[in-house]
Amino acid sequence: MTGPPAQPPRYGRLFWALLPVGGLLMAWGLVGLFRDAALTVPASWLRWFLGGLLVHDLLLVPAVLAVGLAVRRLPPALQPPVRTALIVSGTLALMSLPLLLGYGRATQPGNASLLPGDYPRSLAITVGTVWAAAAAWALLCLLGRRGR
Amino acid sequence: MASGALRDRAATAPATPEGLDRRRFLLAIAAAAGAVVLTTVGSAVTPLRRLAVLAPRLPDIGPQGLPVNHQARDVGVTDVSGDPGYRLRVDGRVARPLELSLGEVRARRTREVRLPISCVEGWSYSARWRGIPLRDLLEEAGADRRAAVVVRSLQTRGPYSGARIDGAHAWHPDTLLALEVNGEPLQLDHGFPLRLIAPNNPGVLQTKWVTEVQVL
Numbered sequence: 086m087t088g089p090p091a092q093p094p095r096y097g098r099l100f101w102a103l104l105p106v107g108g109l110l111m112a113w114g115l116v117g118l119f120r121d122a123a124l125t126v127p128a129s130w131l132r133w134f135l136g137g138l139l140v141h142d143l144l145l146v147p148a149v150l151a152v153g154l155a156v157r158r159l160p161p162a163l164q165p166p167v168r169t170a171l172i173v174s175g176t177l178a179l180m181s182l183p184l185l186l187g188y189g190r191a192t193q194p195g196n197a198s199l200l201p202g203d204y205p206r207s208l209a210i211t212v213g214t215v216w217a218a219a220a221a222w223a224l225l226c227l228l229g230r231r232g233r
Numbered sequence: 234m235a236s237g238a239l240r241d242r243a244a245t246a247p248a249t250p251e252g253l254d255r256r257r258f259l260l261a262i263a264a265a266a267g268a269v270v271l272t273t274v275g276s277a278v279t280p281l282r283r284l285a286v287l288a289p290r291l292p293d294i295g296p297q298g299l300p301v302n303h304q305a306r307d308v309g310v311t312d313v314s315g316d317p318g319y320r321l322r323v324d325g326r327v328a329r330p331l332e333l334s335l336g337e338v339r340a341r342r343t344r345e346v347r348l349p350i351s352c353v354e355g356w357s358y359s360a361r362w363r364g365i366p367l368r369d370l371l372e373e374a375g376a377d378r379r380a381a382v383v384v385r386s387l388q389t390r391g392p393y394s395g396a397r398i399d400g401a402h403a404w405h406p407d408t409l410l411a412l413e414v415n416g417e418p419l420q421l422d423h424g425f426p427l428r429l430i431a432p433n434n435p436g437v438l439q440t441k442w443v444t445e446v447q448v449l
Contacts, residue, residue: 123392164252165252165253168252168253169253169260169261172261172262172264173261177265177268177272177287180269180287183289192307193303193307195304196301196304197296198290198294198295198299198300199290200289201290202287204287207272207286210286211286211287
């Protein structure tokens with residue numbers, strides 16, 4: 086990577102004007118967190134706030150980097166479809182995690198309207214569709230290259 | 234020229250034929266967002282509900298064809314159908330407080346409206362509700378039309394055991410204390426014997442198991 090050498094950032098007037106605004110908004114959020122503790126459950130908030138960062142930095146990012154390294158070994162023509170399919174299916178899988186783990190079932194036994202779907206099957210079908218489309222795209226790429 | 238500068242930048246950008254260039258990367262992100270929307274939006278947009286295969290609730294799945302977020306037993310409500318002690322009270326700043334038994338409530342003039350339960354958790358589904366207009370009760374009790382109203386539930390647990398609605402909202406002709414949904418008496422998990430149904434009211438404030446209407 087080339088570029089100008091890194092310089093310490095210089096903060097303009099806008100930065101200093103907005104700093105107290107942002108600070109006040111954060112303070113307001115914290116006040117609400119503790120004033121309405123019955124609703125917000127600060128211990129649970131802390132678990133999600135810190136836990137989310139830790140899971141992202143210690144699990145998700147290393148996993149993405151490892152998959153990225155593996156994808157680099159694929160033939161170049163296959164890489165765009167594979168990377169796109171990984172981004173789409175990874176997002177679908179991540180967002181389905183609470184459905185697959187059945188979050189909420191334990192606290193509301195017998196509620197038929199909670200998590201009514203067959204989520205493993207739904208995820209398999211949607212992710213399968215994504216990879217089928219990626220396979221068709223990769224085939225087109227390979228054929229196009231050969232035809233040239 | 235701007236286009237010339239852009240072309241120069243494109244020419245000097247590292248060539249990565251095996252990766253995704255910026256445009257393709259953004260298109261991949263858009264595809265991921267589109268896939269998530271497509272597989273969930275049907276829980277709020279009824280015509281697309283068959284596509285909502287990755288939504289935590291489906292609009293028409295639940296007792297009486299309507300989802301339930303909190304069951305009676307989750308919030309400590311017991312069935313009052315056999316309880317002669319049940320009363321609907323209209324009190325607070327009123328000229329004539331009312332205290333109605335379930336039979337007296339059922340004997341009143343009813344009205345049918347079609348309104349959705351729009352949950353802040355993301356699902357939304359319409360139903361036909363039949364019940365007594367809240368304005369009838371407020372009028373009979375002699376409440377001020379501008380006064381806000383708190384509708385309270387029998388539920389003893391959970392933060393949303395009541396809803397405050399302003400005067401104009403409370404006196405709207407479509408604001409009901411519903412007795413029936415889709416032509417059937419409300420089941421317990423939908424708020425038997427009475428449930429507040431008001432237009433533009435988030436689902437969590439469509440208070441179930443109503444026992445008191447307090448005029449502020």
